[in-house]
Amino acid sequence: MRIITRVAILLLIVGIQGCATYGKISGIPSEGQKSxxxxxxxxxxxxxxxxVALAPNTETVTSGQKADFVIAVHNGxxxxxxxxxxxVTATANTNGQLTTLKVFSYDELVAEEKNRRAWAAVAVGxxxxxxxxxxxxxGYSNAFGTYSGSTYSNYGTKTFSSGSYSSxxxxxxxxxxxxxxxQANTEARFARLEADGRENLKNLSSTxxxxxxxxxxxxxxxLIKVELPEVAEQLQDIKFVVNVVGEQHEFNLNNS
Structure with a gap:
């Protein structure tokens, strides 16, 4: 029982804990671009x-986690x-070290959400x-006590006895x-999990x-989701390349 409880708590903690390190990301217009x-x-x-227009959805990002970027394309x-x-491709440059950043597709995000729900269901179960x-x-209750007393035999001998009992x-x-x-608590947790999952999938579909x-x-x-690098002491350059039928649009941003 203790093992099951500890596993459940561990899974729930893993599901909700996040990184506490944050950075700020900002775009830098190149020649021929405007901000x-x-x-x-x-x-x-x-x-x-x-x-092509590109913007971080929020200026503050979490180190090493996914970040949302807004992208829009006009067919000219x-x-x-x-x-x-x-x-869309993305790379990060930290002190000359180039890292390819994962750009998630809609299908990958849907699969990730379904996988998250599956593990959360295991934890709830x-x-x-x-x-x-x-x-x-x-339903069990225990009773404990002690007893002591004297008894006499047929010959008038006195005997003292004591002890304890439990039931x-x-x-x-x-x-x-x-x-x-x-059972009611478990059903309520599963209902909340199902409702949250539907809402997350709805948001993914609409945004x-x-x-x-x-x-x-x-x-x-x-929105596109991009796996950002860990925030470093040095300024990081992040580059997006957006390919529109062979026409390359490059965007430079700083992550600090």
């Missing part, structure tokens, strides 16, 4: 035949173009099993009530950049 503020975000805009050609996260075992033991009783009603509470055909003169955009 504007859009919805409070500092946004870099690269204008060629096609136009006379043909339909296909665009997705496959057309283990916690429920531990509580159910504790509930089964709730165990089981209250089925109390145990069943505890089991009902444990994440997906593969899309962009018609001439049309815009398409959304």
């Amino acid at each position: 504007v503020f859009k919805d409070g975000r500092k946004t870099l805009i690269s204008i060629k035949q096609n136009t 050609t006379s043909q339909d173009i296909l665009f997705s996260t496959d057309d 283990l916690q429920g099993a531990a509580e159910s075992m504790n509930a089964a033991n709730a 165990t009783t089981y209250n089925y009603a109390a145990a069943q009530a505890a089991r009902n509470v444990a 994440t950049l997906k593969k899309e055909t962009i018609f001439p003169a049309a815009w398409h955009g959304g």
Whole structure:
């Protein structure tokens, strides 16, 4: 029982704990680009035949964790173009050491969320099993005591005796009530987990950049998630390259 409880607690802690180190990320416009503020975000805009805009979703990022970036593409050609996260690459440069950063696709994020829910369900199940075992033991009660006294034999001999005793009783009603509470708590946790999972998938579907055909003169955009490097004492240069049907748009940002 103790092992099950400890495993459940460990899984829950792993699921919620995060890194406490934070950094700030900011875009630096290159030649031919301009920096504007859009919805409070500092946004870099690269204008060629096609136009690409890129901005961190928030200025503050967590060291070594995923960060959201807003990206939008305008089709300036006379043909339909296909665009997705496959057309976005990112690298980090720390003191000349170049690191490729993972850019997650929509399908990868959905699979990651489903995997998170599966592990969270394991934790909820283990916690429920531990509580159910504790509930089964709730019906037991123990009594302890001591006794002492004197007895006389038929011949008038006096004998003194003492000792201790214990007894165990089981209250089925109390145990069943505890089991009902444990079951209700487990069902409530599973319901919250399911609701949170649906909401997370809904948010992914409505905000994440997906593969899309962009018609001439049309815009398409959304959020992309990028695995950032650990924040270092030295200033880190982060570069995004956005490929729009062979046309390269490079964006430079600092992570400090």
